[in-house]
Amino acid sequence: MAPEIGVGMIGYAFMGKAHSNALRTLPYMVYPPPAVARLAAIAGRTESAVREAADRYGYARAYTDWRDLVADPSVQLVDNGGPNDVHAAVCVAAAEAGKHVLCEKPLGRTAEEAKAMLAAVTRAGVVHMVGFNYRFVPALRYAYELLRRGELGTIYHFRARYLQDWLSDPQARFTWRLASESAGSGALGDLGSHIVDLARFLIGEPTSVAATLSTFTRERPGGRVTVDDTFAAAVEFASGASGTLEASRVATGNKNGLHLEVNGSHGSLRFNLERLNELEVCTGSQGFTTLLMTDPAKHPFMRYWWPNGHIIGWEHTFVHEFAHLFEAVAGGGSVAPYGATFEDGYRAAVVCDAITRSARERRSVSIEY
């Protein structure tokens, strides 16, 4: 019999919905499951909305104050899917209450905030994970394995750009994601943190960044924008590799285009999140092979799903992520190296802060953790 883990969910919007779906799907798709979620409680600011979410997804209790959720003894794991400005307070309180913690990315609004969060979970000895869910895309786990086995040879380049376009229109409305107070940063923390994490996961530690940050539209209906629309950085890695990191919310025509390319002496790979069931692999130098990552016998995570050829959706990265987290919780271990720990979340924040500093001070900045 699979152990049960009482989950307390913070937030009922995008991430609340995506996580709830994964928690409900896990026990019959990842079968037998390493553990099963008991949906203990959900918290959010608006009472009617949080109550509806509890009904909809099947949470036993609904709270309007996250402190009540953290204090609830039926909660063993706090899943923090709220806005960035509640990440730190909730995670620290949860750790201090002895709860395991999953925090959505970015971990903190700044590296300093992330460092305090890391200290809290370390002190408490709880299991901790950051929701860098793209580590759990089958194609990217497969890429990780190719790279770890050295199949691409010496790595020369890592190149990533995460392109969206929901702010291309200067009349697009202001949201909490556009205020530095609530979001920390803009495209940098929201999108950039994902590719910084993938760079570290796939290639290793970056050692320097030389970057620019821009905000194209300062005044939007509903508020003043105090975060970046885009950043770009030339980056160097400890291994000697070099490359670029970019993210934008004004890259018109791109909806969720997280594009990666890795080049090594013996091969290369390319990935695009809008076609996340595919990985393009070049071995030798003979051109890229488009692999459909759906073979249950060969491709990571696909044994949970369908016969070869049937693609899965973005949302199932969370099923894989929770399955991995639940193994760690059930086994009392760490989510490393496949999952992102708070240490990884902190390091991503250090790199993001270095990008900001590089852009402001107009100089190359070394990464130091």
Next chain:
Amino acid sequence: MAPEIGVGMIGYAFMGKAHSNALRTLPYMVYPPPAVARLAAIAGRTESAVREAADRYGYARAYTDWRDLVADPSVQLVDNGGPNDVHAAVCVAAAEAGKHVLCEKPLGRTAEEAKAMLAAVTRAGVVHMVGFNYRFVPALRYAYELLRRGELGTIYHFRARYLQDWLSDPQARFTWRLASESAGSGALGDLGSHIVDLARFLIGEPTSVAATLSTFTRERPGGRVTVDDTFAAAVEFASGASGTLEASRVATGNKNGLHLEVNGSHGSLRFNLERLNELEVCTGSQGFTTLLMTDPAKHPFMRYWWPNGHIIGWEHTFVHEFAHLFEAVAGGGSVAPYGATFEDGYRAAVVCDAITRSARERRSVSIEY
């Protein structure tokens, strides 16, 4: 409060898993749901397996004889996901017991069998649907709407090929899908029925076929193959359009490549099931635009899912299909025109039979329902 529908599932393999997942996902993703499934019972031949499936997916009862499931008063809807040779008996019995029926494709092994099934559901006055789930791919519903609004002008061509490769290796093992007794036909009924249905859904009735059928490997480990590996047909439509239909299980390198192209006087569209979140649309004659079909505000079904740019998987076609079926069951109506009725299933079988006859008799065969 959404009404509850007691569902009895026949089969626990591929389709049983896919349907169960959809039934469990529907109530919180299609929200508020038109109706909610109560997982009343599941039936299958092997007791231990059916019992495990009941536990895994949450069905209240497990039967090894489908007759018991049909007779179970807690079942209002029989979902027939068993092998093709039990489609007819189960569906007829279910209809006679006054149950609504969803039957996986192809409806019968032959048009004659399908006709009897259609007669049974008509007589019983129950709601009936065939599992042509690709009608519920967002891109294909969108294509249907474009075509119905006449945006492509006069339609000249419909071109479809459904390509898989799991039989490319002559040593691939025999299964029930390779025996005419259990499967009816091979690539024709399994893959061809899907594209025949899509042709009828999108373009209208075909009037003639001129076809070939081939079996490349007759003896396989485990048994003698008595169905086709592939078919190809030149086809004419009542509207004057012409085109081709093809399917193959030996099209090496294609995993689930259902490729469609429609050409009209004012535009064209292209679709590939391996990239089911995309539709290529040409308006005017200026080249094809790759549309990502993920905008909740614009694209069919996507309001159920995620912010724009986050792709969904093949499995969610069943969520959309059940939502549509449940509306019909709750409202007492038909699934037409968006869903495939048993009339549609029968007509697809007539076309498939005409293809077989054309290949055997080496002549063009007219379609008559």
Next chain:
Amino acid sequence: MAPEIGVGMIGYAFMGKAHSNALRTLPYMVYPPPAVARLAAIAGRTESAVREAADRYGYARAYTDWRDLVADPSVQLVDNGGPNDVHAAVCVAAAEAGKHVLCEKPLGRTAEEAKAMLAAVTRAGVVHMVGFNYRFVPALRYAYELLRRGELGTIYHFRARYLQDWLSDPQARFTWRLASESAGSGALGDLGSHIVDLARFLIGEPTSVAATLSTFTRERPGGRVTVDDTFAAAVEFASGASGTLEASRVATGNKNGLHLEVNGSHGSLRFNLERLNELEVCTGSQGFTTLLMTDPAKHPFMRYWWPNGHIIGWEHTFVHEFAHLFEAVAGGGSVAPYGATFEDGYRAAVVCDAITRSARERRSVSIEY
């Protein structure tokens, strides 16, 4: 020193321009050249136009009657790029005058006409070639070599569709290509003959066709259309392979989309003429690799051109074709098997005629040469 061949060109429009360009480019790009063209004469109906063409391309003489060109003793090779209805008369006269002959495709308007042309060149013992220039696309020669070496295993399928759209608009004007008297047939002879030839070149002889032919617009500004807009055929090959052949001039959004796919037990390949510098190859069953066919050390014909990565244009198929023809003329041999002989041209015409008969008689037609 390369021998000189006096070339007499019939026609100064599309093919006249393309061939003249190739003749002028050959001697310094295919270096050292097997022979060099002396541009002896050009013939066409309109005196001012033919004289301008002679000046422009550098032909020594201009004729308004092709008989004078055929009779010109400085002409050793007649290059027949005129409309289809002058193919037979010119080629027969040229052969009878002892001239080598290159004839644009289709060889004749019918198989009967082609047969007479084949008889004439055979009787005369001259070198003969049909302008099936796509045999000289690097990717397709490479495909030929892969197939001849058996690298794709047993061939199951050959699938070709040649899609254009210049007649999608019902108001597109009438031309000689739309009258059966001058053109023989429509999409069938013009586009279909190319893919029939490629099927024979790559896979071998077809043995039967089951086909449809359609004309969507009968009356156009400038004349009444008496040829087909499109055809589609299910086809069987002597080797046991099966597939489809299609061509259309109303496939909106496709400009020159000659798409091929070959599937074998050990691999597959795909090609699209609009990206003629690429070949998609699948070996094993692991997905298609996009090969850029530009490596001088590996890819056919590319030693004539540029360093790897620099693509060539459609027009250079003619440079390769002439280089091959000139070797045959200089060496006194045949253009087989890489080039298409009049025997190949005749056989393509037999297949095209069988497609027409199959469509008219609504039955499968066997191919007999």
Next chain:
Amino acid sequence: MAPEIGVGMIGYAFMGKAHSNALRTLPYMVYPPPAVARLAAIAGRTESAVREAADRYGYARAYTDWRDLVADPSVQLVDNGGPNDVHAAVCVAAAEAGKHVLCEKPLGRTAEEAKAMLAAVTRAGVVHMVGFNYRFVPALRYAYELLRRGELGTIYHFRARYLQDWLSDPQARFTWRLASESAGSGALGDLGSHIVDLARFLIGEPTSVAATLSTFTRERPGGRVTVDDTFAAAVEFASGASGTLEASRVATGNKNGLHLEVNGSHGSLRFNLERLNELEVCTGSQGFTTLLMTDPAKHPFMRYWWPNGHIIGWEHTFVHEFAHLFEAVAGGGSVAPYGATFEDGYRAAVVCDAITRSARERRSVSIEY
């Protein structure tokens, strides 16, 4: 009658071949031609090779000392396709001798060298052009026109990476391109100068760069590498746009992958040199349309070539470039704004030097001309 221009070609290798082909093709493809090249002379170091090149391409004279070519009174235009370290001396001498000058890119090895070359042609009042031939790719001229008409709105991003892989193998041999003495720089000057020029052509002046440079393999068979293998730069533009510039010779699997993306408030475009006949255009935010750039009635330069759908090769960029240059020479004007002047060549060199300085000094460097 078209005027004749006596052309003296420096170099007979890659560029010598490509330019000679263009000069010979121009008079009948660009018809009527603005001027016609008389192939007056060719110069190169190795006597036998330069003599063979003269024979092969039809140059009247062959010189082993470029000074003789510059002094030859039959030469009106010096076409400098030699290695980078002879660019300056030849161009300055040619200008001083009153010859018009076309110089291959990069103009000089450094901005300082380029500045002297610019001064020389300005003083002499001769027509001058730098061989940034990608301005003459139909898709990129079309992009220029779209941008100039403002069809993409406010430009937010310019993103370019020029990826090759001929140095991925650490055992690839040393050439003059790998020594700073002869080449100036590596990927930066060779590939980077192209994308710097395109950035300026399409978007306008860059104002700052923050960059890295790397050399992965220092010792190669045949010599010690003293130039970069790769660079990456975050870049800001005077218009407020931001983006990245990258080039690499070790991007395994990429042969000549010059990838551009421009994002504006109303649309975007994408381009890849390996598919140079295509341009992907997004207007509105609805996804990218793949345009085949082959319509004689719509697309730049295509009136010279073939009916729609027939793609051209990389080499024809030089035909377009010479046609433009010859108009300037015949008319006594400048090649601006469509062609790159020595001023443009100098500015590209300033940006490249700034990238080098930024990488060395580990700081953002402002561009000042």
